Amino acid sequence: MPANATAPPRTDLNEYEDYARLGALLTLQQPRTDAPAELSFLVVTQIMELYFTLLRHEWESARDVLTRPGADVHRAVRTLRRAHGAQDALLASWEALRTLTPAEFDEFRDAFGVASGIQSYQYRHIEFLLGARHPRALAVHEQTPRIHAELAAQAAAPSLYDAALKLLRGRGFAVPEGLAERDPRTEYQGDDRLVAVWRAVYCDQPRHGDLADLGDALFDTAERHVRWKQRHLLSVWRSMGDKPGSAGTSGAQWLERGVHRKYFPDLWTVRDQGWA
Numbered sequence: 001m002p003a004n005a006t007a008p009p010r011t012d013l014n015e016y017e018d019y020a021r022l023g024a025l026l027t028l029q030q031p032r033t034d035a036p037a038e039l040s041f042l043v044v045t046q047i048m049e050l051y052f053t054l055l056r057h058e059w060e061s062a063r064d065v066l067t068r069p070g071a072d073v074h075r076a077v078r079t080l081r082r083a084h085g086a087q088d089a090l091l092a093s094w095e096a097l098r099t100l101t102p103a104e105f106d107e108f109r110d111a112f113g114v115a116s117g118i119q120s121y122q123y124r125h126i127e128f129l130l131g132a133r134h135p136r137a138l139a140v141h142e143q144t145p146r147i148h149a150e151l152a153a154q155a156a157a158p159s160l161y162d163a164a165l166k167l168l169r170g171r172g173f174a175v176p177e178g179l180a181e182r183d184p185r186t187e188y189q190g191d192d193r194l195v196a197v198w199r200a201v202y203c204d205q206p207r208h209g210d211l212a213d214l215g216d217a218l219f220d221t222a223e224r225h226v227r228w229k230q231r232h233l234l235s236v237w238r239s240m241g242d243k244p245g246s247a248g249t250s251g252a253q254w255l256e257r258g259v260h261r262k263y264f265p266d267l268w269t270v271r272d273q274g275w276a
């Protein structure tokens with residue numbers, strides 16, 4: 001330090017702690033029991049919620065980029081690819097729960113009562129961005145009007161795929177206006193005309209390479225999400241077998257119905273026949 005410099009003022013906070021807001025963050029890991037495995041369950045839940053925050057941010061940003069006139073498709077694809085890294089890390093987070101036995105889980109399961117991941121509004125928002133719009137998703141939040149209202153607004157906003165439909169129409173593909181301007185509150189079920197559009201994109205990649213990249217990035221996003229759901233189901237089978245869930249569902253059997261879902265259905269259907 002130069003002789004004439006004054007020493008920095010003494011403070012309780014170092015710069016790293018300040019930037020990462022550790023003062024707030026590290027007060028939040030408070031298990032409700034003394035069960036040794038509860039901290040891992042709580043921390044993994046919090047970590048996953050943080051990744052949900054990140055995915056919401058990236059996917060909303062990709063969607064908004066795609067919706068702008070003269071969309072920078074490359075930028076949206078880069079954003080989706082960055083989010084793939086977050087999805088991979090989110091998936092790997094299940095590893096920290098891989099040894100949780102039913103006996104260990106039972107030691108703290110009563111402590112959270114009817115709390116359940118089904119109430120995760122960030123997860124629901126993510127599903128909305130992926131195009132899932134099941135009315136039951138909102139019904140879970142009827143007792144909590146603040147959450148219900150926020151989710152209802154998100155359920156009325158376009159999904160990533162809605163943005164892609166608009167983009168494809170803007171680029172001159174035969175996307176019917178009724179699809180490009182559809183009401184986002186209803187679930188898009190897939191449409192043969194869009195399957196034909198994606199086939200045209202994939203068949204002429206020298207001309208439509210950016211759109212083919214977008215199709216691949218969206219497919220990879222969907223596939224990673226399905227893998228998260230599959231790992232969740234395996235964790236449920238491992239840690240609680242086929243007992244009913246804390247939210248009152250049948251548990252693993254209820255979750256099993258959702259793990260085969262094909263988000264962005266046209267991108268899966270176009271694979272039935274493939275392309276040259």
Ligand code: HEM
Pocket residue numbers: 044045048049097100115116117118119120123232235236239240244245246247248249250251252254255258
């Ligand atoms: C071993 C650990 C876990 C078990 C045994 C478990 C169990 C369950 C069960 C049985 C359900 C069905 C709903 C119910 O009746 O409660 C459920 C739903 C759900 N869980 Fe978990 N869970 C575990 C960990 C996690 C973690 C770490 C997360 C991440 C935040 C999570 C997020 C969710 C979500 C989002 C749902 C709703 C899924 C949907 O609506 O399709 N779960 N969980």
Ligand SMILES: N[C@@H](CC(=O)c1ccccc1NC=O)C(=O)O
Pocket residue numbers: 045109112115116117118120244245246247
């Ligand atoms: N549905 C789980 C519990 C559960 O998922 C949960 C409960 C409280 C806090 C976090 C949870 N898990 C994932 O979010 C169960 O039936 O035990």
